[in-house]
Amino acid sequence: xxxxxxxxxxxxxxxxxxxxxxxxxxxxxxxxxxxxxxxxxxxxxxxxxxxxxxxxxxxxxxxxxxxxxxxxxxxxxxxxxxxxxxxxxxxxxxxxxxxxxxxxxxxxxxxxxxxxxxxxxxxxxxxxxxxxxxxxxxxxxxxxxxxxxxxxxxxxxxxxxxxxxxxxxxxxxxxxxxxxxxxxxxxxxxxxxxxxxxxxxxxxxxxxxxxxxxxxxxxxxxxxxxxxxxxxxxxxxxxxxxxxxxxxxxxxxxxxxxxxxxxxxxxxxxxxxxxxxxxxxxxxxxxxxxxxxxxxxxxxxxxxxxxxxxxxxxxxxxxxxxxxxxxxxxxxxxxxxxxxxxxxxxxxxxxxxxxxxxxxxxxxxxxxxxxxxxxxxxxxxxxxxxxxxxxxxxxxxxxxxxxxxxxxxxxxxxxxxxxxxxxxxxxxxxxxxxxxxxxxxxxxxxxxxxxxxxxxxxxxxxxxxxxxxxxxxxxxxxxxxxxxxxxxxxxxxxxxxxxxxxxxxxxxxxxxxxxxxxxxxxxxxxxxxxxxxxxxxxxxxxxxxxxxxxxxxxxxxxxxxxxxxxxxxxxxxxxxxxxxxxxxxxxxxxxxxxxxxxxxxxxxxxxxxxxxxxxxxxxxxxxxxxxxxxxxxxxxxxxxxxxxxxxxxxxxxxxxxxxxxxxxxxxxxxxxxxxxxxxxxxxxxxxxxxxxxxxxxxxxxxxxxxxxxxxxxxxxxxxxxxxxxxxxxxxxxxxxxxxxxxxxxxxxxxxxxxxxxxxxxxxxxxxxxxxxxxxxxxxxxxxxxxxxxx
Numbered sequence: 001x002x003x004x005x006x007x008x009x010x011x012x013x014x015x016x017x018x019x020x021x022x023x024x025x026x027x028x029x030x031x032x033x034x035x036x037x038x039x040x041x042x043x044x045x046x047x048x049x050x051x052x053x054x055x056x057x058x059x060x061x062x063x064x065x066x067x068x069x070x071x072x073x074x075x076x077x078x079x080x081x082x083x084x085x086x087x088x089x090x091x092x093x094x095x096x097x098x099x100x101x102x103x104x105x106x107x108x109x110x111x112x113x114x115x116x117x118x119x120x121x122x123x124x125x126x127x128x129x130x131x132x133x134x135x136x137x138x139x140x141x142x143x144x145x146x147x148x149x150x151x152x153x154x155x156x157x158x159x160x161x162x163x164x165x166x167x168x169x170x171x172x173x174x175x176x177x178x179x180x181x182x183x184x185x186x187x188x189x190x191x192x193x194x195x196x197x198x199x200x201x202x203x204x205x206x207x208x209x210x211x212x213x214x215x216x217x218x219x220x221x222x223x224x225x226x227x228x229x230x231x232x233x234x235x236x237x238x239x240x241x242x243x244x245x246x247x248x249x250x251x252x253x254x255x256x257x258x259x260x261x262x263x264x265x266x267x268x269x270x271x272x273x274x275x276x277x278x279x280x281x282x283x284x285x286x287x288x289x290x291x292x293x294x295x296x297x298x299x300x301x302x303x304x305x306x307x308x309x310x311x312x313x314x315x316x317x318x319x320x321x322x323x324x325x326x327x328x329x330x331x332x333x334x335x336x337x338x339x340x341x342x343x344x345x346x347x348x349x350x351x352x353x354x355x356x357x358x359x360x361x362x363x364x365x366x367x368x369x370x371x372x373x374x375x376x377x378x379x380x381x382x383x384x385x386x387x388x389x390x391x392x393x394x395x396x397x398x399x400x401x402x403x404x405x406x407x408x409x410x411x412x413x414x415x416x417x418x419x420x421x422x423x424x425x426x427x428x429x430x431x432x433x434x435x436x437x438x439x440x441x442x443x444x445x446x447x448x449x450x451x452x453x454x455x456x457x458x459x460x461x462x463x464x465x466x467x468x469x470x471x472x473x474x475x476x477x478x479x480x481x482x483x484x485x486x487x488x489x490x491x492x493x494x495x496x497x498x499x500x501x502x503x504x505x506x507x508x509x510x511x512x513x514x515x516x517x518x519x520x521x522x523x524x525x526x527x528x529x530x531x532x533x534x535x536x537x538x539x540x541x542x543x544x545x546x547x548x549x550x551x552x553x554x555x556x557x558x559x560x561x562x563x564x565x566x567x568x569x570x571x572x573x574x575x576x577x578x579x580x581x582x583x584x585x586x587x588x589x590x591x592x593x594x595x596x597x598x599x600x601x602x603x604x605x606x607x608x609x610x611x612x613x614x615x616x617x618x619x620x621x622x623x624x625x626x627x628x629x630x631x632x633x634x635x636x637x638x639x640x641x642x643x644x645x646x647x648x649x650x651x652x653x654x655x656x657x658x659x660x661x662x663x664x665x666x667x668x669x670x671x672x673x674x675x676x677x678x679x680x681x682x683x684x685x686x687x688x689x690x691x692x693x694x695x696x697x698x699x700x701x702x703x704x705x706x707x708x709x710x711x712x713x714x715x716x717x718x719x720x721x722x723x724x725x726x727x728x729x730x731x732x733x734x735x736x737x738x739x740x741x742x743x744x745x746x747x748x749x750x751x752x753x754x755x756x757x758x759x760x761x762x763x764x765x766x767x768x769x770x771x772x773x774x775x776x777x778x779x780x781x782x783x784x785x786x787x788x789x790x
Contacts, residue, residue, distance in 0.1 A: 019084035020131065021188035027181060031135055035113070038142050042109055042149055042236045049107070052229075056106040060099040064115055067095035068122045075207060080200040082130040083185050090130070090207040093123055097215035100141045101167070102222065108235030109145040116141040130204075132181055139177060140212065143170035148232045163223050167216030171209060178205055282471070282480045313441050317413075318351035321434055324427065327418045328352040328395065331438065332362055333411040343409065357393050358416050365400050365414050375400040376428065379420050397421040399428070401435035403442060410442050468534075470552040471541075475499075479549070488554070510536065510552075526554065533557055608652060635679045635765045637789055642708055642715065643674035649688050650706065657695050663703045664691075670709030677789040678766055686762040687717055689755040690782050694721040697741075714768070714788060720781040726774040734772060735760040759784075 020028075049057070071094045079087040096119045103112035120134025147166035182201040191197060222230040314331060321329035330350035334343045348362055368385075369375045377385070378397045395416030403411040413435050421427075468488050471480040477499045481489070489507055510526055526536040534554040541549045650664050657664050668674070687706075694704040698721050705720040726734065726741060733739045735756050759782075763770040766786045774780035 021083075021185075023184050023188050024083050024132075024181075027184050028132065028135055031139060031177065031181075035135075035138055035142050038146060039109055039113060042142075042145055044235055044237050047108065047235055053107050057103070057111055060103050060107065060111075060115055061118075064099050064118045065122060067098055068093050068119050069126070071095050072123075072127060075210070076203055078199070078203050080130065080182075080203055081186055081189055081191055083132050085189050086128075088128055088130060090203055091123075091127060092207050092210050093119070094210055094214050096123065097137065097140070097211045098218050100137065101144060101215035101219050102230070104141065104145050104148060104235075105219065105223065105230035105232045109142065109232075112141050112145065113138050132185070136174065136178065136181075136208065140170055140174050140208070143173050144216075145232065145236060146170075147173075149236045149238060163220040164216045167212055167219070171212050174208075175205060178208075279480070279482065314349065314438065315351065317434055317438050317441070318349070321413070321415045321431065322352050324430070325417065325419070325421070326352060326415045327354040328358045328416040329413075330355055330358070330362065330416075331411060331413050332366065333442065334409065336410075352416075354393070354395075354416065354418065358395060360392070361394065361416075365398070366412060369400050369402060369412060373402050373404075374428075374432070375414075376423055378422050397423070399423060399431050401431060403435055403439040405439060405442065410439065413438055467556060468552075468554040470554075471549060472552065473549040523555075605655075608655075635682065637677045637679055639675055639677050640680045641674045642676050642710075642717075643668050643671055645680065645684055646687065646706055646708060646717075649684065649691055653688075653691055653695060656692070657704070660695055660698065660702075661700045662695050662698050664695075665703065665705045667705065667707035670707065673710065674708075676710070676715050676786075678786060679762075682762045682765065683786075686759040686784065687719070689759050690719040690784075693755055694719050694723070694780075694782075697721075698723040710788075712788075714785050717784040717786075718781060720779065722779040725776040725778055726772070726780055727776060731772060731774060735770070 072091045073094075074089050075092050077089075079089050082088045097116070100112045100116035100119060103115050116137040117134050120137045123129040123133050124131050144167055147169050148163070179201050182197055182204060186192075186197045186200070219230065318329040318331060328350060329352050330348065332345055333347040335346040343366075345362070345366075348359065350356070350359065365375070376399050380394065380396055380398070395418065397417040397420055398414055400412055400414035402409050403413060413431075415431060468484040469480070469482045470478060470489075473479050489510070507526075523535045523537050526534045535557050537553045537555070539551045539553070541551055646666060646668075650666055654664065691704065691706060698704065703722050705718075707718045707720075709716045709718075730741050734741075760770050763784055763786065768784060768786035771783045771785070772780060773783075
């Protein structure tokens with residue numbers, strides 16, 4: 001019976017093909033070739049079908065027939081001429097595309113095309129639809145896959161558009177092919193009435209759109225509901241589609257790395273982009289000239305080099321050495337000497353959890369290394385190798401490398417591991433590279449400062465291009481003026497700035513200064529007609545044939561004032577952050593003085609002191625880094641347990657709460673998964689400040705509730721107390737620095753009034769919100785909402 005069924009379908013399909021005119025068959029062949037080529041181009045090779053993909057493939061294959069058979073109906077009255085010359089009434093198969101579109105993100109584009117082909121064959125053979133519908137459904141599926149593969153940045157694994165928009169774009173791309181197919185079929189069978197052809201085209205397109213809409217809405221729902229399951233990028237290659245902004249960022253990134261070669265791939269799509277790329281190329285040339293000039297100047301003035309930059313580079317190398325599960329990275333520097341047997345250590349620095357514990361091994365490792373270039377040890381036994389006394393800690397593995405400058409040893413870099421570590425060739429090469437970088441930093445300060453200067457200069461060019469910049473040649477003609485300079489120094493938006501003479505009417509002081517200045521780079525004050533005050537500098541640009549032009553930099557002094565204010569704010573925050581741990585340690589130490597012999601409870605106090613010291617050390621290491629002043633990435637998110645963090649804070653403040661007879665309560669019922677991604681150090685400080693304030697400004701016998709909840713979009717931390725409350729007039733000023741609520745009661749000695757302002761700063765850096773609700777006589781509730789990071 002089944003044999004007769006499939007045999008009839010086979011013969012019916014052959015009949016459809018045989019009855020189609022030659023032009024239609026040729027067009028179908030071309031479209032099929034394009035589909036196969038596009039699938040080969042999109043398909044990610046080497047992807048193996050796992051058990052999950054096989055289950056999905058079987059499930060989707062089983063539903064292809066039901067979804068086409070159960071829900072189908074004609075939407076409009078009318079007929080179209082099919083490819084085999086028969087008039088048919090198009091029907092809407094509302095659910096027919098769902099298996100194919102779902103398969104794009106569940107099992108890959110090839111099986112998705114197979115499911116689309118199956119849907120088309122069912123519609124053709126069982127419901128007397130146009131034979132070309134199979135080709136159209138497969139084409140629509142491939143177009144949907146292609147749009148889903150388009151990303152804005154390589155490696156992002158995220159489609160440029162939403163699933164719904166990708167489906168609509170695929171439908172729009174299909175319309176020209178549908179119209180071409182309709183023209184070919186109609187003309188091949190002698191239908192020359194263009195109005196009739198267009199009506200049939202609209203009828204055909206209208207019958208496809210509802211099924212496409214249902215499929216894209218289904219895929220959109222699946223992707224939102226369970227993104228890990230529906231992910232096309234497991235099976236298809238990314239097609240990067242960078243926009244003008246991303247291309248600009250890439251170009252500025254190359255400039256930051258010192259790559260001043262012109263990129264031939266930049267192709268402007270509009271006149272504004274063409275102007276921008278021209279300005280970018282002019283900036284690239286100017287930076288190349290400026291870099292060469294600065295390099296020559298720096299080589300003549302060694303006193304210019306910054307000690308802070310030098311120390312930061314060495315610290316960065318040590319931190320990088322810890323990146324492969326090392327527990328200690330140490331750097332030993334020698335005093336300059338011509339006698340290799342009389343080396344004296346002038347500096348010993350380290351990074352890592354065990355760096356202080358292993359410091360005693362510096363001398364021993366120097367003796368063992370001797371004149372060797374490197375020393376690699378695994379599975380170390382202290383009594384066999386170090387001859388250490390019993391009980392002293394020692395690393396189970398280590399690698400030590402000598403730092404050389406022109407053949408002379410200038411120091412040693414060694415890295416220790418708590419666990420046994422067998423070093424592979426890649427590990428050794430990695431540490432050799434670190435040693436080479438450390439040697440370069442120590443042997444030539446010029447190179448280290450050059451890198452830092454380029455980085456700082458180019459970051460300023462990227463972030464502060466709002467400052468006016470003018471480049472003028474020997475004939476006093478303006479070669480380049482950025483947007484800020486044009487807006488500042490010209491009266492009208494359409495007035496070009498061609499030469500110094502054009503500045504006479506709007507800024508005569510600047511025009512005179514450019515002519516009279518000695519190009520020494522000395523700053524001078526400048527006030528333009530609009531009342532804006534700038535600090536101006538003029539630099540000479542020289543080539544082999546002598547002076548060739550000038551560079552004018554106008555620096556907004558108001559910006560400098562804001563920077564200084566931010567630095568003051570930063571220092572103030574550090575002072576407050578260090579104050580609280582010190583007060584806690586002072587309290588515990590005072591308790592220990594009156595106890596005598598240490599009991600188990602007293603040992604617990606000592607443990608808490610050590611915990612506070614560790615937290616303080618981590619915080620100081622973070623905020624005192626110069627990178628915090630120069631980098632935008634002030635938040636360093638990690639994955640951690642929020643419940644564990646809150647329990648740690650409650651445990652730390654429990655003694656302070658007992659002293660004030662305040663009861664602390666914790667509620668984690670709304671926190672099913674306690675793991676979040678955020679800056680643990682900063683978030684701990686924020687919650688700590690809120691809980692500490694709730695205790696400090698509560699009445700004797702009061703209570704404090706700390707709760708945490710988490711939903712799909714954010715995590716909420718709530719600190720509630722039943723204290724006196726805050727007056728409505730004081731609430732808007734709570735987060736203002738140095739503000740104190742004047743309530744007439746005597747609490748602990750007030751701090752500098754920075755706790756809540758720090759909380760607000762931490763929350764804003766995480767992109768969250770901080771809210772307060774308070775009523776006099778009832779207490780206060782502070783709520784932190786932080787969006788979840790993926």
